[in-house]
Structure formats: structure tokens, C-alpha cells
Amino acid sequence: MPTIDPAALTADLIRCPSVTPEEGGALQLLDGLLTDAGFACTRVDRGGISNLFARWGDKGHAKTFGFNGHTDVVPIGDEAAWTMAPFGAEIKDGVMYGRGATDMKSGVAAFVAAAIDLVQDAPPSGALILTITGDEEADALDGTTALLDYMSAENEQMSVCLVGEPTCPNTMGEMMKIGRRGSMTAWFTFKGVQGHSAYPHRAKNPLPAMARLMDRLASHELDQGTEHFDASTLAVVTMDTGNPATNVIPAECKSTVNIRFNDAHTGAKLTDWMQTLLDEVAAETGVEIEMIVKISGESFITPPGALSDLVAKSVAAETGMTPELSTSGGTSDARFMQHHCPVVEFGLVGKTMHKVDECVPVEQIHQLKAIYARILKDYFA
Numbered sequence: 001m002p003t004i005d006p007a008a009l010t011a012d013l014i015r016c017p018s019v020t021p022e023e024g025g026a027l028q029l030l031d032g033l034l035t036d037a038g039f040a041c042t043r044v045d046r047g048g049i050s051n052l053f054a055r056w057g058d059k060g061h062a063k064t065f066g067f068n069g070h071t072d073v074v075p076i077g078d079e080a081a082w083t084m085a086p087f088g089a090e091i092k093d094g095v096m097y098g099r100g101a102t103d104m105k106s107g108v109a110a111f112v113a114a115a116i117d118l119v120q121d122a123p124p125s126g127a128l129i130l131t132i133t134g135d136e137e138a139d140a141l142d143g144t145t146a147l148l149d150y151m152s153a154e155n156e157q158m159s160v161c162l163v164g165e166p167t168c169p170n171t172m173g174e175m176m177k178i179g180r181r182g183s184m185t186a187w188f189t190f191k192g193v194q195g196h197s198a199y200p201h202r203a204k205n206p207l208p209a210m211a212r213l214m215d216r217l218a219s220h221e222l223d224q225g226t227e228h229f230d231a232s233t234l235a236v237v238t239m240d241t242g243n244p245a246t247n248v249i250p251a252e253c254k255s256t257v258n259i260r261f262n263d264a265h266t267g268a269k270l271t272d273w274m275q276t277l278l279d280e281v282a283a284e285t286g287v288e289i290e291m292i293v294k295i296s297g298e299s300f301i302t303p304p305g306a307l308s309d310l311v312a313k314s315v316a317a318e319t320g321m322t323p324e325l326s327t328s329g330g331t332s333d334a335r336f337m338q339h340h341c342p343v344v345e346f347g348l349v350g351k352t353m354h355k356v357d358e359c360v361p362v363e364q365i366h367q368l369k370a371i372y373a374r375i376l377k378d379y380f381a
Contacts (some may be wrong), residue, residue: 004033004113005370006106007096007362011089013105014098014366018071020138026071026105030054030112030132034133037116039130044150047142049135053150056119057127064127065379066158067115068144068337069108069165070136073100074354092261094362101360103353107164108132110365114372124380129158136333144333160307161343162375163334166350168328173319173371174365177345178308179228179301179327180335182261184293186274189255191288194251195302203249208288209240210253216277217257222265229327231260256292262327266294297335301327302342311346314374318367346371 017022027050031041039054057064076086076099084090084097091097099198115128131151131224151157168174183304190210195203214236222232235258243250259270271293282289302308318324325344337343348368352358 004116005068006110006113007076007365008105009033009109009113010101010360010365011096011111013071014089014096014100015087015241016071017087018073018134018277019075020072020135021049022072023134023285027052027132027134030071030108033112033116034130035148038119042150044147046146048144049133049142051134051143051147052130052132053147053156054130054132055127055156056115057124059127060155060157061127062159062304063380064129064157064159065376066131066161066337066341067111068131068133068161068163068333068343069104069111070106070133070143070333071100071108072134072137073103073105074137077356080132083357091362092143095359096362097357097359099358101352101358102166102348102350103358104165104347106360107166107347107368110368111164111372113161113369114376117373118376124376126380128376129156133333140333140336144336149335151340158341160379161337161341162311162372163332163337163343163345164347165332165334165345166178166346166347166353168347168349170349170351171321172367173315173321173323175326176308176311176323177327177329177332177334178304179324180297180299180329180331181229181232181297181327182267182299183259183264183331184261184267184270185256185258185296186271187256187292188278189290190253190255191290192249192251195249197247197249200249204286205249205289206253207241207250209285209289210255212285213277213281213289214239214255214257216281217274222259223262226248226262226264228325229299232259232261232265234259260330261299263299263301265299267293267298270293297331300335300338302338302344306343308344310378311344311375314371314378315346318371318376
């Protein structure tokens with residue numbers, strides 16, 4: 001089997017219109033390539049989501065390197081705003097354009113190419129597992145979680161895992177992720193009594209209660225950061241009444257906050273804290289307040305050690321940069337993999353992900369394959 005060109009594979013994947021939850025042909029393409037290279041591939045579809053599990057080598061091997069990535073992409077938005085075809089994978093001045101070019105079809109292509117080269121040219125003493133999902137950009141209910149459920153049922157086990165998300169802010173090689181902050185959202189509904197604004201004593205205005213609670217939440221310092229994490233943040237992201245009238249006190253209003261939290265907290269403890277403030281404001285104002293909370297993921301950390309050293313050494317060898325060990329950014333599917341085995345993330349520069357004219361320098365795709373190839377070679381050495 002010839003050496004896989006990661007840029008050509010990236011282009012082929014971009015041409016698959018795999019906007020969540022559509023598979024778009026991306027996993028089918030990877031299934032064929034990996035099967036031809038000797039990987040045992042299984043589709044792990046659930047809840048209308050397509051996922052792919054691929055293993056090379058003996059099942060249950062004590063030295064099993066895992067990779068996690070996704071082929072689904074976010075919607076293109078206003079197609080007229082794109083200067084290149086969103087699913088065209090056109091190359092201009094050495095840069096490839098298309099939805100998923102950065103996040104993260106290039107990362108998947110680079111690892112698949114490196115893995116196939118390894119097992120074809122120098123079969124390792126160990127095993128490789130790839131888990132590729134089609135549900136990272138949406139609710140992530142039936143993506144990597146489905147793959148992990150399948151692995152548990154089949155007694156499949158990774159020793160370590162690399163997630164190929166874009167991790168570098170500006171320069172290739174400058175950052176890797178050894179953890180992520182937790183993320184949670186709380187929706188509040190404030191219920192009062194509608195009335196005429198000239199007779200406020202005959203109404204019960206929910207708006208002051210909303211303003212009071214939002215101010216108390218947003219003004220509170222959650223922490224000042226921990227050893228590996230920046231300070232936690234709480235942002236009020238919307239406050240709505242839907243009231244166009246100037247002479248009517250509304251009966252109801254709503255607000256939403258989003259919290260990104262470090263390892264000083266858990267989602268449950270933050271929920272309890274918000275409930276305490278909610279109860280205080282409700283008692284002070286007489287306004288009924290309801291709260292619904294969704295915890296998207298808890299914070300986690302893979303302590304610096306053998307896995308992060310392995311990745312950092314390979315990155316430095318190929319880029320000349322020693323990557324910063326970071327926990328910044330949003331959530332990723334590493335939040336699920338961390339329950340299975342030690343996990344770190346390393347990938348491309350992510351400046352254009354989710355943007356119009358998302359793009360990646362072709363040179364970086366080849367560089368990423370070289371980094372992944374070195375990681376695999378050194379791991380199995």
C-alpha cells in the first residue's frame with residue numbers, strides 16, 4: 001500500500017459534507033482506507049450518529065496507543081460570505097480552504113496517514129486504536145460516548161490516548177492540552193405578576209429580581225486559578241423579557257449564564273451555590289425563580305508525565321518549539337476519554353476554525369503527520 005498523503009486525504013474528507021449529524025461519506029472513506037491497511041473496523045452508530053472504531057494489532061495488548069478525533073463539522077453559515085467553496089478543498093498560495101480544514105479533518109487525516117505508514121512499514125509490538133466520531137460539534141451524546149460504551153462492552157482498552165483537536169493559538173507547536181476546564185450552563189426563569197407600570201404596587205416585577213441575581217452571580221470571584229488552570233469564569237450571556245410595551249410590567253423574564261470552571265470546583269457544587277443565591281433573591285423579592293442546569297463536562301487534568309513528555313519531545317523535534325502545557329479553551333471529547341485512560345491533545349493552529357473561509361496551510365498538514373509519526377515511533381520503540 002503506498003504512503004498516504006495527508007493533504008490529499010484532508011481534501012477528500014473536506015469534500016464530504018459531514019455537517020453534524022450527516023456522515024457525508026467521511027467515515028466510509030476512512031473505513032475503506034484503514035481496512036485495506038489491515039485495521040479491523042467497526043461502525044458504532046447510535047442515535048442517528050455515525051462513528052468508527054478501528055484497531056490494528058492484538059486485542060487487549062498492554063501497549064495500545066489510542067487516537068480520538070471527529071469528522072463532523074459545524075454548518076457553513078452564509079455561503080455567499082465564503083470566497084472559496086466550503087466543501088471544495090481548493091488550494092490557493094499553499095493554503096487549503098474548506099469547512100473542517102482545521103477542525104479537524106486535517107488532524108484525522110494526519111494521524112490516519114501516520115498510523116497506516118507505521119503498520120505497513122514497521123509493524124509495532126503493540127496495538128493501535130482509532131475512535132472517530134461524527135458527533136463532536138453537536139450535543140456529543142452519541143459520539144465518543146457511544147464508542148467508549150462499545151469499547152467497554154467489547155473489553156477494548158487504550159493505554160494512552162491522543163486527541164487531534166487544534167491546540168496551537170498562533171504558531172505550529174506552541175501548545176498542547178493536558179486538561180480542560182469544566183463547562184456548564186444555567187437557564188433561569190423569573191415569574192412575577194403582570195401589571196400597569198403606573199401602578200407597580202399591583203404587580204410583581206420579575207426584572208429587578210433577575211438583575212439582582214445576575215449581578216450577584218457575575219460579581220462573585222469563583223477563584224484565582226489553580227496550579228494548572230486559570231481562574232474560573234461566569235458570564236451572563238442573555239437577559240430577555242420579550243416585552244415591547246413601555247407601560248406594562250412583564251409577568252416573566254429569563255436569563256442564562258455559562259460557567260467555565262477549573263479543578264477547584266465540580267458542576268454539582270456550583271449548582272448548589274447558584275441555588276443558594278437563587279433562594280436568597282427569591283426570598284428578598286417574592287419572585288418565583290426556576291433554574292435548569294446542564295453540565296457539559298467536568299474539569300480534568302492529565303498530570304505532566306510520560307505521555308505529555310512523549311508528545312512534547314516529538315513536537316519539539318519537528319517544529320523546534322517546546323509546547324506549553326495548557327488547559328485553556330473550551331470543551332473537547334478529551335473530557336470523555338479521560339475516564340478511560342491518560343489523554344492529551346495536540347493539533348494544528350486553530351485560528352480559522354468555525355470561521356468563514358476556514359483554512360490550513362498544506363505544509364502544516366504534512367508537519368502534523370510527521371509529529372504524529374514520531375510520537376508513534378517513540379511510543380512503540
